[in-house]
Structure formats: structure tokens, C-alpha cells
Amino acid sequence: MAEIGPNTRLRTSPFYEATVMEGVTAFSPYNKMLMPVSYGDPAGEYGRLLNGVSLWDVGVQRQVQIEGPDAARLTQILCVRDMSNCFINQGKYVPMCDHQGALLNDPVVLKLDDNLFWLSIADNNMLMWARGIAAERGFDVKVTEPDVSPLAVQGPKAEDVVAAVFGDWVRTLKFFWFADAQIENIPLKIARSGYSKQGGFELYLCDGSRGTDLWNIMREAGAPWGIGPGNPSPVERIESGLLSYGGDTDNDTNPFEVRLDRYVNLDLDDEVIGIRALRRIREEGPKRHQLGVVLDDATPVPGHAIWYDVTADGRKVGSMTNGCWSPRLEALIGFVLISRDCKPGDRVEVLKHGTLMPGTLRELPFI
Numbered sequence: 001m002a003e004i005g006p007n008t009r010l011r012t013s014p015f016y017e018a019t020v021m022e023g024v025t026a027f028s029p030y031n032k033m034l035m036p037v038s039y040g041d042p043a044g045e046y047g048r049l050l051n052g053v054s055l056w057d058v059g060v061q062r063q064v065q066i067e068g069p070d071a072a073r074l075t076q077i078l079c080v081r082d083m084s085n086c087f088i089n090q091g092k093y094v095p096m097c098d099h100q101g102a103l104l105n106d107p108v109v110l111k112l113d114d115n116l117f118w119l120s121i122a123d124n125n126m127l128m129w130a131r132g133i134a135a136e137r138g139f140d141v142k143v144t145e146p147d148v149s150p151l152a153v154q155g156p157k158a159e160d161v162v163a164a165v166f167g168d169w170v171r172t173l174k175f176f177w178f179a180d181a182q183i184e185n186i187p188l189k190i191a192r193s194g195y196s197k198q199g200g201f202e203l204y205l206c207d208g209s210r211g212t213d214l215w216n217i218m219r220e221a222g223a224p225w226g227i228g229p230g231n232p233s234p235v236e237r238i239e240s241g242l243l244s245y246g247g248d249t250d251n252d253t254n255p256f257e258v259r260l261d262r263y264v265n266l267d268l269d270d271e272v273i274g275i276r277a278l279r280r281i282r283e284e285g286p287k288r289h290q291l292g293v294v295l296d297d298a299t300p301v302p303g304h305a306i307w308y309d310v311t312a313d314g315r316k317v318g319s320m321t322n323g324c325w326s327p328r329l330e331a332l333i334g335f336v337l338i339s340r341d342c343k344p345g346d347r348v349e350v351l352k353h354g355t356l357m358p359g360t361l362r363e364l365p366f367i
């Protein structure tokens with residue numbers, strides 16, 4: 001099999017060596033980095049996330065650091081969610097839009113200090129965007145990519161493992177809040193967060209030379225709970241209704257189309273990028289919405305599928321953006337981005353490699 005050579009345009013994370021030692025079998029590019037996406041045992045990896053604890057190299061969730069006298073103002077201008085009620089040491093899930101209201105990213109925004117923020121981004125170049133906006137508006141800020149790489153510990157046993165390493169105080173952390181911590185002189189921040197609905201933490205490693213050390217510490221401490229390697233699970237996140245920016249969105253998707261309404265504050269100041277467009281879209285009514293589809297055919301297939309056309313009465317009405325076999329629902333399920341004319345309960349067909357697969361629309365999340 002051909003190899004992809006990591007280079008300065010396709011970087012590795014500080015946990016790369018550890019994941020290779022764990023037997024990683026596949027990577028996917030994300031934020032110009034390699035993200036592990038399989039260790040060759042999908043059932044075991046899914047089972048650990050649902051019933052035990054799983055360790056994920058999510059160093060690709062890069063931080064865009066905004067620092068300086070205008071940091072809070074720039075952060076707000078980049079985000080269509082009200083950040084004025086965000087406390088120091090709190091994070092928030094935030095849509096970022098362009099001037100047309102199209103979604104550019106959906107980071108977790110961490111407020112480290114009144115003049116210091118991290119945007120923990122999905123796959124798009126928000127460093128360039130933030131620098132461009134800061135310069136155009138003449139802001140007094142420094143926008144950088146710090147040496148920070150998240151390691152996720154996810155699953156129902158994650159809290160026991162993280163508490164075993166860092167102490168019982170971690171059990172008191174509220175969702176999306178974070179705190180400074182240290183283990184064997186490795187500086188990090190611990191947040192209760194992560195891209196699953198199974199609970200857990202993210203350890204923001206703040207020294208890229210210590211990735212293998214941190215991985216091994218968590219691996220050893222987690223052994224009694226059967227910890228093992230994993231990655232953000234496409235199956236669990238589809239079942240749970242979590243959005244994948246870039247996976248479920250195209251260049252024109254706005255937050256209202258993909259169920260992010262409750263993270264948008266339309267009464268923010270006009271200077272917030274995209275807010276005027278979003279007010280107009282809200283008034284006119286978005287043209288598409290995101291629903292689930294359950295196919296009639298209940299034959300398990302491995303992996304997951306992307307961007308199939310969806311038709312109703314022979315007419316294209318949208319796309320199935322992501323789909324998979326759900327072990328918990330024992331059904332083939334997917335997300336569709338589809339015309340507002342289509343409603344839950346409607347019958348549609350998913351066009352898979354020339355075959356029309358009938359199914360029924362439903363509300364999200366599935367579970």
C-alpha cells in the first residue's frame with residue numbers, strides 16, 4: 001500500500017508516535033494534520049466508547065489563540081453566539097460564520113482570561129480568517145497557533161481514569177469548564193468536553209514534546225478500566241446527533257439549517273460577522289434543514305457513507321451527508337440536508353451507487 005509522507009503541509013500530532021505504537025491503521029487529514037481514524041477493530045473501539053473508556057489523539061483540534069487588548073472584541077466579532085456571559089475557565093460551543101451567514105466553523109471557545117481566548121477549531125483555516133479580520137479592523141491583538149494539542153478521554157469510565165491520575169477534584173468540573181493541571185511536569189488543561197455523548201474529558205497538552213509521556217500515563221492509569229485507543233466515532237456521533245463541520249455542511253450551509261439555532265444570538269451588535277445576513281435568513285426562513293433518515297434495508301454494512309443524493313417522487317430534494325450502520329438501533333441511519341418541504345415521517349430514497357434505497361425521515365438526534 002502507498003504511504004502518505006508527513007511533511008510541513010501535513011503535520012503529525014505530538015501523540016503520533018504513541019498511536020503508531022498502538023497499531024493505528026488509518027489516518028484522515030484535518031487542519032493540515034493527520035488524525036488517527038482507525039486501529040483496525042471497529043467493534044472494540046465502539047464498545048469501549050459506549051461501555052468503558054477510550055483514548056483519542058485529537059491534536060488536530062488546533063487552537064487559534066487570540067490575545068491582547070482587543071481579544072474579547074475580536075472573539076465576539078468572529079462568533080455569532082453571545083460571549084459576554086462566558087466566564088474565565090469556561091468554554092462554549094460556538095458557530096462562526098462568514099458575511100453571508102454561511103458556517104465557517106463550530107469551535108469550542110475557551111476563555112482563559114479577559115484578554116486571552118482559544119478557538120478549538122474544526123477543519124478549516126480559522127487562523128487565517130482571524131488574522132485577516134483583525135488586520136482589516138485595525139485591532140490590537142496577536143493571533144497565533146500555540147503548542148496545544150487535545151487528548152480526549154471518552155466513555156462512561158473516563159471520569160474514573162482522569163480522577164485516578166489528577167485527583168477527585170476533576171469530578172466537580174462542569175460541562176465545558178476547564179482548569180490548569182500538571183502531571184510529571186507536563187503542563188496541561190483539563191476540560192470536561194469531547195466529541196461524543198458518552199461523557200469524558202479533554203486534556204489540552206501544552207508541551208508538544210511530552211505527547212508520548214501523557215499518552216502512556218493515561219494508558220497505564222486506565223488499564224484497570226480496560227482503556228484502549230480510539231477516535232471520534234462516526235457511528236456514535238451520528239446516533240447522538242453531533243454535527244461534523246465540513247462533513248455535514250457545504251460552503252453555503254447556515255447555522256439554522258443544521259440545528260445550531262440555540263447557539264445564535266440575533267441581537268448581537270451589527271459588527272459581528274454574519275449577524276445581519278442571519279437576521280435576514282431567519283426572516284425569510286432557511287431553505288433546507290437537517291433531519292435523520294432510517295433506511296428500510298436493515299443489512300449491516302461496515303464503515304460510513306457520505307454525500308448520496310436523496311430523492312422524493314423522483315426529484316432530488318437533498319443529500320445524505322453521512323450514514324452508517326447503527327448497532328444500537330440495528331438500522332442503517334444517516335443525516336440528510338434536505339428541503340424544508342420534506343418533513344419527519346416522509347418517505348424518501350437514498351441513491352447509493354445507482355440503487356434507490358427507500359427510507360423514512362425523522363427528527364434528530366436518533367438517540
Ligand code: THG
Pocket residue numbers: 061092093106107108120121122123150193194195196202242243
Ligand atoms: N472538542 C474540542 N475542540 C473541537 C471539538 C471537540 N473542535 C472541533 C469540533 N470538536 C467542534 N465541534 C463540536 C461539535 C459538538 C460539540 C463540541 C464540538 C459538543 N456539542 C454538545 C451537543 O451538541 O450536544 C454540547 C453543546 C452545548 O449544548 O453546549 O460537545 O469536541 N476541544
